[in-house]
Amino acid sequence: MPVKEAKAAPDMVKEARHPLEKWLRTDRLPHIWCSGCGLGTALSAFLFALDELGWDPDSVVVVSGIGCAGRVAGYLRLDTYHTTHGRAIPFATGLKLAKPDLHVIVFSGDGDLFAIGGNHFIHAARRNMDIAVICVNNFNYGMTGGQLGPTTPVGSRTTTSPFGNFEHPFNLVHLAASAGATYVARWTTLDGRRLTKAFVEALSHKGFTFVEVLSPCPTNYGRRNRLGEGLDELKYYREHMVIRHGADPKEADILPGKPFLVGKFVDIEKPSYLELYQAKVRELGGE
């Protein structure tokens, strides 16, 4: 088929900038993520949320751990901290407590936050620490080549479960809710707008908030479990997700081939760590 010569783009288009570019370190692009991965969608939904919140960018801090999702911090034109594996939450805790005016967000993955960092997650949630945690869950360790993780379903194949996974996975929604998170939502990277709304809510909610983002990993998890391309995984989400706000977090298990719940599970008010601490400091007469 003969290829038509492309028309020169009008000047107007040449001059146009991406509306979210101001939030990005454009000198670090292109990013390292595979095609079909959901991290780009999760990141852009996050940037739309920041845009909507309208906060001073100098007051927003993003902390990541290690892994594919851990690379998010490096692409943001903010004060960003790419810490050690699993330790994003305690690092973020120190930042927030030392400078309470900052909006502190942890953006990381399922292995980082719930295996090596699992203890930090439950304790920050228990304290109702004033940070928002975003977990992009791709059901395996992508960066290291696709090993089983704390959210890998029973029976799934990964490089370290070649005969199928023998471990039961965490239901992250249930874990976050029972550990004490005051806002818990789950969406998939199919739902850009809903994700943006959830991020806006989680970031502006007092105390410890949590958003789980289900994401395709066509290079590793998807390929080994014959889920097709990234788009096929999104199609799977569309066919299997059931939106049910306020559902019992216990019912939010994700089982291969079965319908799974998304939506807003928890949205409650509870005194946060900083609120309690600062009230006492004022009472004691400390500055």
Place this chain on the structure above:
Amino acid sequence: MPAKTILSGVHFMSGDEAIAEGAIAAGCRFFAAYPITPQSEIAERLAWRLPQIGGMFIQMEDEIAAIAAVLGASWAGMKAMTATSGPGFSLMMENLGLGIMTETPCVIVNVQRGAPSTGLPTLVAQGDMMQARWGSHGHYEIIALCPASPQESFDLTVRAFALAERFRVPVLLMTDEVVGHMYERVEIRPSVPVAPRRKPRVPPEEFLPFKPDPDLVPPMACAGEGYRVHVTGLTHDERGYPDMTPEAHDRLVRRLVDKIRLFPQEYTFYEEVDLSDAEIAVVSYGISARVSLGGIELARKAGIKAGLFRLITAWPFPDEAIYNLAQRVKGIVVVEINLGQMSREVERAVRGRVPVHGVYHAGGRIHTPEEVFQGIEEVYRRCR
């Protein structure tokens, strides 16, 4: 009535409490830790003191979290400290490396107890000295100070904060259970100079967050100051961006080492007692150095001219001072509560000039003056 920030005056205070007060005097307003014997008095005192002076105390879920929170607080602009003992010190090694790689000023206290493993939770040892030097993975330089009294615990805590800011590095205060729990007179001056943080001198668009000043230390832009810095534990360039080349790695690691190595006069502290006419020198540190004074007294009574070289800075090791010492004496005795750690450094620095004899036990008690005396006698016999 608002609480006093600096408790100026004369106190009867333990070494652990003196560390807590030294931190407050030095401007520390963030402390995160996990309970552990024999450190708990530091955490308990700061849990009481910090909220009253507008500071932040938090007990974390483990020592990994404690040091991570301290690094975060330092990047938020605060002077921050954590304190622990051996088992917790082991857990901190991971993020000690992050602190070194990201050049994060902070102070880490280790009140040493018997080890390996859970060892002797309530009893003294000095077995973590090599861990202090090499405990985190990779090649790096570190500063570690060893107090020998509650007063020095206060003074060296203040100094540790100053060195942390000067070199942008975590500084280790390697004390021990006996100094930590010992009560003595501690005098606190009404004001203590608070070490400033080195700040960017150019606007954000010109600022390169890991471009060093001529002394190899870069200015530090903290969170919320408008510089929008990326900080990573990965090997990085002057922009703070990951750079996975061997050249970038060598450049960065060499600078992290050299920024400390090239300025020994700023952190090398030691004390000499009765060394002017000494034939035998006892090299020691912390509580062992104090006990050694008793052994030296016994030696002098027995007609052996002995003196003390007390290491205040353990790391970087004062190679030159020890080599010079070896030119002046006939033999060296190293007294420490482990089976020979700093003595290896002494042997290395002495370069075979004089015999080096260790007086060791693994932990659980301090030396007796007699044991130190016997060690002095032994070396004296060998070098006659």
